[in-house]
Amino acid sequence: MTEFADLFPGATRNVANYQGDIAAHILADTHPFGPDRHGAYYAPVSAVYDPATDQTKVTFRPIPRRQPTTRRREQQSPFGLNRRQRRLLGDTKHGKQSRRTS
8 A cells, every 4th residue: 555655755743642542543533733933733644553663654735725715795695685784784675865974
């Protein structure tokens, strides 16, 4: 079986070594690892146990950050403006203007 570390022989980053055989535990854990010094989080990709050294080598991949949405506040609802937004804009259900004068 080809290991993930064999697919990228030059990749020396995003690797951690742990004492003992914890490969099954690391891969079963669903929580992201991190943050690191730069605020990045990581998910384990592979874990290989070496019985000669009694260490588990874990390779991680970075989890991309959420990108900010560019939608305007009025466009967030698929049903159009809500009652508060219509009131603030002066457009009510009955066609009357709001009494607010600001």
